[in-house]
Amino acid sequence: MITVNDISVQFGGTTLFSNVSFSINENDKIALMGKNGAGKSTLLKIIAGVNKPSTGNISAPKETKIAYLPQHLLTKDEATVFEETSKAFAEIFEMKSEIDKINETLTVRTDYESDEYMTLIERVSELSEKFYAIEEINYEAEVEKVLKGLGFERKDFTRATSEFSGGWRMRIELAKILLQKPDLILLDEPTNHIDIESVQWLEDFLINSAKAVIVISHDRAFVDNITNRTIEVTMGRIYDYKANYTHYLELRKDRREHQQKAYDEQQKMIAENMEFIERFKGTYSKTNQVQSRVRMLEKLQLVEVDEVDSSALRLKFPPAPRSGQYPVVVNELSKNYDQHIVFKNANLVIERGQKVAFVGKNGEGKSTMIKAIMGEIDFEGSLEVGHNAKIGYFAQNQASLLDEELTVFETIDQIAVGDIRTKIKDLLGAFMFSGDNTSKKVKVLSGGEKTRLAMIKLLLEPVNVLILDEPTNHLDMRTKDIIKKALKDFDGTLILVSHDRDFLDGLAEKVFEFGNKRVKEHFETITSFMEHKKMESLREIEK
Structure with a gap:
């Protein structure tokens, strides 16, 4: 058992949380x-030993292994994918190497009675006991299984890690963590950089193979599927629920209602007593009663109502100008880079007003198809963008394309034209940028704030075809819900590339699946598609 004991954190004069305590049991799967x-994230770093608390400590048995996957990584690029992932077993390999060295030394030494000889005997016994207690593992097979589960192909194993994007390097770090089989895995937004199939594989691993897990994630379906406990951090305190995320939301609502009722009753009682004190404070016969009530109010423990995130994001896309009946028609489209075929003879038709999802593993051509629609790449076959189709495009790296040196206000002021120029502050306020926040430089914004700012840029001109490539990365659940509602109400055509099932659910009415160098059309919702995919993969296992 790992115990968090009276942790407090202060930054400058601000208290982030105080006297937080809880225990982590062997098979707890906790959503933070x-x-x-x-x-x-601060609490996760403290448990991981990356940060120190202002007061309090983390206690755990001596041999406890805690592994931590942060939101952003700084990886070195000196090894292949397979070599880097195999470092998960470095401790075991080092142990074996030390045992072999000591045994070699013992065979040539003859000072059997010396203290040094006895120290070597004790050391090799201790190491051997540890080493032979580890169940026999086929290390190469384990590395291959985890890498393939996380979306790597066998041909990737010998490629240098430096050839991969940040998202894929994050997967390598995740693979190393899973292979170490730690007592506690700490994950900060693990699903941001992996596709739907890899998320499913990760869920299965965490449920069936991991010990304790604490996860921060904005992927509601992922959190619901893997967790059995929810710890909420709010107003410097924590609330611990033996429930998954959806059930926790119901329990939290009940708790806040009770708090509000107790708060209202206490405020009424305080007002009545204050009125009595004011009315009789100069009356001699009531002096004792007045003093008694003053003392009672001074000692009163005030009821607090937990904060509700009430900053409202009132998001509405401008009315879409009418486009032709078929904004996107793709016929026998093929794309390859040198010898690498991305897809062959792809056909897809998207009608006006349709909302469709592009899904499939990373590298199977979803973003390539978008680039073809945007006219950014050459290809074989034909692709027609329909009459009067005005495309708005949110790229996966849109937030990183913002000018870091501009302020929030300047970013929007530069591109706003016409009447909207007089309403920039209103627009920023609708996206939770108000007051001093509008004069912040882009470089100091969080990932979520940058994504919201990039979304505002997309809103500034009326479009009738919206293409969104992973729009929900770095957005919290509340903001995602509000954007999802706005997209439901959007009266144009929507193409969504996303691995977030909860976000796609209720939005996409048709699914285009990218895989095996083909694009396959499914006339079903994402939920039906996922059910059908799980059955399909089970049949593959049986084969």
Whole structure:
């Protein structure tokens, strides 16, 4: 058991949380929840030993192994994918190497009675006991299984890690963590950089093979599937629920209603007593009663109502100008880079007003198809963008394309034209940028804030075809819900590339699946598609 004992954290004069305590049991799967800025990532870093608390400590048995996957990584690029992942077993390999060295030394030494000889005997006995207690593992097979589960192909194993994007390097770090089989895995937004199939594989691993897990994630379906406990960080305190995320939301609602009722009753009682004190404070016969009530109010423990994140994001896309009946028609489209075929003879038709999802493993051509629609790449076959189709495009790296040196206000002021120029502050306020926040430089914004700012840029001109490539990365659940509602109400055509099932659910009415160098059309919702995919993969296992 790992115990968090009276942890407090202060930054400057601000208290992030105080006297937080809880225990982590052997098979707990915990979701760490709370609004952005509540201190979730800070708490995770303290448990991981990366940060130190202002007061309090973490206690755990001596041999306890804790592994931590942060939100952003700084990886070195000196090894292949397979070599880097195999470092998960470095401790075991080093142990074996030390045992072999000591045994070699013992065979040539003859000072059997010396203290040094006895120290070597004790050391090799201790190491051997540890080493032979580890169940026999086929290390190469384990590395291959985890890498393939996380979306790598066998041909990737010998490629240098430096050839891969940040998201794929994150998967390598995740693979190393899973292979170490630690007592506690700490994950900060693990699903941001992996596709739907890899998320499913990760879920299965965490449920069936991992010990204790604490996860911060904005992927509601992922959190619901893997967790059995929710710890909410709010107003410097924590609330611990033996429930998954959806059940926790119901329990939290009940708790806040009770708090509000108790708060209202206490305020009424305080007002009545204050009125009595004011009325009779100069009356001699009531002096004792007045003093008694003053003392009672001074000692009163005030009821607090937990904060509700009430900053409202009132998001509405401008009315879409009418386009032709078929904004996108693709016929026998093929794309390859040198010898690498991305897809062959792809056909897809998207009608006006349709909302469709592009899904499939990373590298199977979803973003390539978008680039073809945007006219950014050459290809074989034909692709027609329909009459009067005005495309708005949100790229996966849109937030990183913002000018870091501009302020929030300047970013929007530069591109706003016409009447909207007089309403920039209103628009920024609708996206939770108000007051001093509008004069912040882009470089100091969080990932979620940058994504929201990039979304505002997309809103500034009326479009009738919206293409969104992973729009929900770095957005909290509340903001995602509001954007999802706005997209439901959007009266144009929507193409969504996303691995977030909860976000796609209820939005996409048709699914285009990218895989095996083909594009396959499914006339079903994402939920039906996922059910059908799980059955299909089970049949593959049986084969």
